[in-house]
Amino acid sequence: MKLTGREKTELFLEGIVTVVLLLMLNLSIIILINESILTNPGLRDGIFIIKKSIVIGPDHYHLWSWENIFIALMLIFDAAVVYWRLIRRYHQMQLRHIISELHYIANGHLDHRIGFKFKGNTQSVVESINALVESVIKSMDEERAIENSKDELITNVSHDLRTPLTSILGYLGLIQDKQYKSEADLLKYTEIAYLKAKQMKSLVDNLFEYTKVKQTGTPLSINRIDLSQMMEQLVASFELEAKKSGLQISAQGTDKPMHIEADAEKLGRVFNNLISNAIKYGKGGHHIYLACKTGRPGEAVIHVSNDGPKIPKKSLNQIFERFYRVEESRNKDTGGSGLGLAIAQSIIDLHGGYIAVTSDDKLTTFAIHLPFKYGDKLSRPKQDQEPQIAR
Structure with missing residues (x-):
């Protein structure tokens, strides 16, 4: 000085x-x-x-x-x-x-x-003051982000609830005013209102699930599960649904057991969300691939891949944000709450792992990294280069 x-x-x-x-x-x-x-x-x-x-x-x-x-x-x-x-x-x-x-x-x-720049204890005091200021700024930014997040949440929920609710009220209004020509029209209006009500219920359920898994103290029911067996069960569960969409689903690398400590129910929710997305947004593709393997020491890696349309590069960094949907997915055929991937990421975070995604003209791959032992925490590499699944 x-x-x-x-x-x-x-x-x-x-x-x-x-x-x-x-x-x-x-x-x-x-x-x-x-x-x-x-x-x-x-x-x-x-x-x-x-x-x-x-x-x-x-x-x-x-x-x-x-x-x-x-x-x-x-x-x-x-x-x-x-x-x-x-x-x-x-x-x-x-x-x-x-x-x-x-x-x-x-x-x-x-x-x-x-x-x-000082010497001895004085320098320690200065460093502590600077660290304290950094901490205060970080806390203020987090508080501001939480407030913005609340406003954004209310806006998004209101928007996503208003659309199906408007349709329900519209069709029920037609039924109440007897503005239908035949019994077939009545059934059609009733079915549309019912489907829109189911869409609203799905959004509310997803929102409840998202807020629940985002809480750091969310309890997990940890058991020793076999990932290879889970992959085979997932293939059997989604085979018919995939076939209806013109897709084939298969599992690779499941010939040997691979045991990890995890919450089977919540992990199943993750894979259900990812496979459902692959079926829903994989139109134009032909295959969905599931695979599990050993990654780095103490790490299991599960891939959910499809050869459908490529995810735009600008969307890859935002795809796990709540209510975010790739623009191509915002249509009446696919719908979706935009919470599925956010829920999946939150569940994997609770297990100490992380999800990475890569997408090119040939394959879109979601890679779930999980520790074999519950309580361990995996660190995300600075540049995730996920290998593609051989077809």
């Missing part, structure tokens, strides 16, 4: 005043001791005997002047006092600068940091 000109002058004057005061103190002590010796013959004779009995060096020099020894000791003491006073004053100046910086930050300049 560089001192200002005023502070340098203040430090210099501090040194001068201290030296003058010490010299006056030393002179007073010497005068008092001399007066005591001169007025006390016994003390004078005792000092003389002591000086004669003390010899120094090989030539046996005697100490004939106690004043020289006393002055030397006093000078050493004076130097120590001057040094201590100057260092103390310098630390006070450092503290003054730190307090000034704190006042500047407290006045609303939260982007400012204390840039002074």
